[in-house]
Amino acid sequence: MNTSTLSNAGVNGSSEAALGWFLLIVSLVVVAVIIVLVLAAALRRRPIEHDGVETPGEMRWITIGGIVVPVIILTVSFLLTIGTINAVGAPPGGASYAALIDVTGHQWWWEVTYHDSLPQDQFTTANEIHIPVGEPVRFSLATGDVIHSFWVPALAGKVDLIPGEHNTLWLEAKKPGVYMGPCGEYCGTQHANMRVTVVAESPDAYHSWLQQQRRPAPAPAEAMSTGFATFAKAGCGTCHTIRGTSAGGGVGPDLTHIASRRMLAAGAIENTEGGLAGWITGAQGIKPGSDMPNMAVAPRDLAPLIAYLRSLQ
Numbered sequence: 001m002n003t004s005t006l007s008n009a010g011v012n013g014s015s016e017a018a019l020g021w022f023l024l025i026v027s028l029v030v031v032a033v034i035i036v037l038v039l040a041a042a043l044r045r046r047p048i049e050h051d052g053v054e055t056p057g058e059m060r061w062i063t064i065g066g067i068v069v070p071v072i073i074l075t076v077s078f079l080l081t082i083g084t085i086n087a088v089g090a091p092p093g094g095a096s097y098a099a100l101i102d103v104t105g106h107q108w109w110w111e112v113t114y115h116d117s118l119p120q121d122q123f124t125t126a127n128e129i130h131i132p133v134g135e136p137v138r139f140s141l142a143t144g145d146v147i148h149s150f151w152v153p154a155l156a157g158k159v160d161l162i163p164g165e166h167n168t169l170w171l172e173a174k175k176p177g178v179y180m181g182p183c184g185e186y187c188g189t190q191h192a193n194m195r196v197t198v199v200a201e202s203p204d205a206y207h208s209w210l211q212q213q214r215r216p217a218p219a220p221a222e223a224m225s226t227g228f229a230t231f232a233k234a235g236c237g238t239c240h241t242i243r244g245t246s247a248g249g250g251v252g253p254d255l256t257h258i259a260s261r262r263m264l265a266a267g268a269i270e271n272t273e274g275g276l277a278g279w280i281t282g283a284q285g286i287k288p289g290s291d292m293p294n295m296a297v298a299p300r301d302l303a304p305l306i307a308y309l310r311s312l313q
Helices: 011-043 055-089 203-214 222-233 272-285 299-310
Strands: 099-106 109-112 123-126 126-130 137-143 148-150 159-161 165-173 179-181 195-201
Touching: 011 165, 099 126, 099 148, 099 159, 109 299, 123 203, 126 148, 137 148, 137 159, 159 165, 195 203, 222 299, 272 299
Parallel strands: 099 137, 126 195
Antiparallel strands: 099 109, 109 123, 137 165, 148 159, 179 195
8 A cells, every 4th residue: 555755646746745755855055055154164175364355256156155155055946845735735637536536534533425416415424535536626625523534645645624613625536546644743642543534536437336335235135134124233333334124323433335446444453254244343452442342242143133233245
């Protein structure tokens, strides 16, 4: 998974990285010149009869080096910074957005809602965001509790999620890939275990994923009925939603298509049978302080429950 700010995988990130490289190179050149001048001054022997008054030639170099050059560097840096801010403020050419996505930060996971002109086609997922390559996507960012910061380093810079405010961000991936992003603002005990996964894929693959996510969960087959019964008996539906079933809780992540996600617990563990079993029975050992309790599921019921959840593709 790509987490490098230098990968230039996003249109925004490329503009920001170019500005960063320019400022870094200019800073290194300035520091190198200052070091050379300091060493030259330290090694230079001035005549004893020098009265301390600079000559016209010395004044000219002081003016150029102390005023003219800094003004030129700062002016160019300012203009490039303004240009970068404008470039990342909106898609080039006023392009329309391929998707409108709400992202809400919680302690410690990401709630993700995909909007659509048809209300029945809207859906909510968690922690994993899919976007089409080569098309801009708009995000509306909010928080359900404390300050968080949405940051996918390979694609764009960070934007804070502030209580009572809605900030916006747009992303456009230049190439397919899986990009991981940490919460960029300390938000509590499990701040380090609050990651978002962005999957950039071809437009065709993206639209196939959309169609899958819009569907409600199928009615549990006979083989899965025991697992769903355990899910209901344990009270999981009090906190979680599985569209198409009686589970309609809104405290934790939507589980309608949990099996299609790469990670669990906002990137804390991989989405495998073992990872799912560990999360159900020992969440507080994996992510202490999270709202997910250790569920007292009998061993004979755990396997059917996991099989049911793994069927939610």
